[in-house]
Amino acid sequence: MTRLQHLRPGLGSYAAAYLAFLYLPVLFLPVFSFNAGTIVAFPLTGFTFQWYEKLAEADALLGALGNSLIVGLATAVISTAIGLFAARAFARHSFFGRGPAEGLVMLPLVIPGIIVASSMLVLFINMGLQPSLLTIIAGHVFLALPFAVSILKSSFDQFDGSLEEAAYDLGETVVGTFRRVTLPVVAPGIVSSFLVTFTVSFDEFVLAFFLAGNEPTLPVYIWSQIRFPAKLPNTLALGTLLILGSILLLLAAEYFRRRAERSSASR
Amino acid sequence: MAxxxxxxxxxxxxxxxxxxxxxxFLVAVPLALMVAHSFWTQDYIDINRELTLENYRQAVDDPLIRLLLIRSVVIAGLVTGLTVLLAYPIAYFIAFKTQKKALWLILVTIPFWSSYLLRVFAWKLILGYNGVLNSGLLTVGLIDEPLSFILYNPNAVVLTLAHAWAPFAILPIYVSLQKIDPSLLEAATDLGNTAIERFLRVTLPLSIPGVIAASLIIFIPTVGDYVTPALVGGADGKMIANLIQVQFGAANDWPMGATLSIMAILVVAFVAAVFVISLRSAGRRIR
Incomplete structure (x- = not known):
């Protein structure tokens, strides 16, 4: 026992060092986005907001942002809707082939991005679909579905099915039960799935890079900027805003997920 | 009916x-199309649909392709090993040594939600010849001239990928540690095992499923990673995905691109299968 207590501070400080390793690299983006110099190197040369001000003037960037928002919203709506049905099937119903079906829906998580991207390009061109926002959405729904299904499945898992049976017994219709019993309990999970799938789409690069055609999403736009050293500070400012946005979205998703846990636990 | x-x-x-x-649909049909393309050939701008093994023969004979495939597997293997090794103590810490589990789990997953492209970009800035690390060390006076071994080579690729995939290793290992029945640990102690024996004979074997899951989740996508070798790999750090992209882009040779993709899938499947089988039997032997 005394040995374990000796181990404790060691492991704790390792954990702290590990967190620093996780966070420090990303923190350099905000630090240098306020740096007056155009070269990303120490020492810092002064504080400025000018890189952020320049972002508002970049039309190509705003176009790419618009594309990303459209793709992200469409991906979030479609994958959460399809995912909701599937999650309910996997959590509530037992049927022959359920295990393999669940495995199949999770498969997009473990296929290398380059394979998904290149094979979808081949598919869409053979179907006569030119690369566009539509093809990116189709690909992003594929990538986001595993996230939607696993989040929504855990909200169905935590929710007592006898509540629905009680509603039926008390004379509610199927629709009425869904609206008045199921939806309120699962709603936080739906919000959480929506936010996570939006983030997955908003940050995705390789597939969008293959399928974008002449409608780049934000990561594809950033990729085109990374090669130009003169554009570096702008890219840093943009990256800082994106990281901030992603983190806020994720914290919101986490908040809703917990509320879902608490609300189903208290009922 | 009703x-x-x-x-x-x-x-x-x-x-x-x-x-x-x-x-x-989106798994089976594209895969079938890729297999078909890999047996076709590119005839200037048209595709010749006569079935042939020509692409595979060319690919196997080409030393560059062999090199890229082997390098992709080696780099992905190093990344997987490094990531799991670094992550295991953290998973152990969260599972057994802290009361604030939820907080730690959120802390280790947040960075994953910032764009992957931007995290790789951040490493490019850090490791550059005139980058954050070199200029920082120069300013402090620890080095006299910039270190050049840290960017545009396989080391940079391994480091960057190990950073990018960290949360994926922690979560599955944490879940498998969390499932261990505490009475097993008590039993080991009662039977006279020291803390280290107990870890090696009870905790570690029981967490092998988590280690396997973490390794596969990292290894499989990493073999086909495109962004990291393109941004920080330089000429010596390029991987198979970069060549596949060239075939579908500038070179416009889809049949060869499809062939390389199929070969990459086969290599990944083979290495993953060997890994899972050997680790499972190792886990059984310890017990």
Whole structure:
């Protein structure tokens, strides 16, 4: 026992060092986005907001942002809707082939991005679909579905099915039960799935890079900027805003997920 | 009719149908098309649909392709090993040594939600010749001239990928540690095991499923990573995905691109299978 207590501070400080390793690299983006110099190197040369001000003037960037928002919203709506049905099937119903079906829906998580991207390009061109926002959405729904299904499945898992049976017994219709019993309990999970799938789409690069055609999403736009050293500070400012946005979205998703846990636990 | 529709399995099939059909279609049809393309050949701008093994013969004979495939597997293997090794103590810490589990789990997953492209970009800035690390060390006076071994080579690729995939290693290992029945640990102690023996004979073998899951989740996508070798790999750090992209882009040779993709899938499947089988038997032997 005394040995374990000796181990404790060691492991704790390792954990702290590990967190620093996780966070420090990303923190350099905000630090240098306020740096007056155009070269990303120490020492810092002064504080400025000018890189952020320049972002508002970049039309190509705003176009790419618009594309990303459209793709992200469409991906979030479609994958959460399809995912909701599937999650309910996997959590509530037992049927022959359920295990393999669940495995199949999770498969997009473990296929290398380059394979998904290149094979979808081949598919869409053979179907006569030119690369566009539509093809990116189709690909992003594929990538986001595993996230939607696993989040929504855990909200169905935590929710007592006898509540629905009680509603039926008390004379509610199927629709009425869904609206008045199921939806309120699962709603936080739906919000959480929506936010996570939006983030997955908003940050995705390789597939969008293959399928974008002449409608780049934000990561594809950033990729085109990374090669130009003169554009570096702008890219840093943009990256800082994106990281901030992603983190806020994720914290919101986490908040809703917990509320879902608490609300189903208290009922 | 009404009765059969209300049956449990009928509902299950109906509800899961859209997701299963969608994913199934987008896995099976593109894969079939890729296999078909790999047996076709590029004839200037047209595709010659006569079936041939010519692409595979060319690919196997080409030393560059062999090198890229081997390098992709080696780099992905190093990344997997490094990531799992670094992550295991953290998973152990969260599972057994802290009361604030939820907080730690959120802390280790947040960076994953910032764009992957931007995290790789951040490493490019850090490791550059005139980058953050070199200029920082120069300013402090620890080095006299910039270190050049840290960017545009395989080391930079391994480091960057190990950073990018960290949360994926922690979570599965944490879940498998969390499932261990505490009475097993007590039993080991009662039977006279020291803390280290107990870890090696009870905790570690029982967490092998988590280690396997973490390794596969990292290894499989990493073999086909495109962004990291392109941004920080330089000429010596390029991987198979970069060549595949060239075939579908500038070189416009889809049959060769498809061939390389199929070869990459086969290599990944083979290495993953060998890994899982050997680790499972190792886990059994310790017990």
């Amino acid at each position: 009765i059969s529709l209300r049956s449990d399995s009928a509902k299950g099939y109906a509800l899961s149908m859209p997701a299963v059909v969608y994913v199934g």
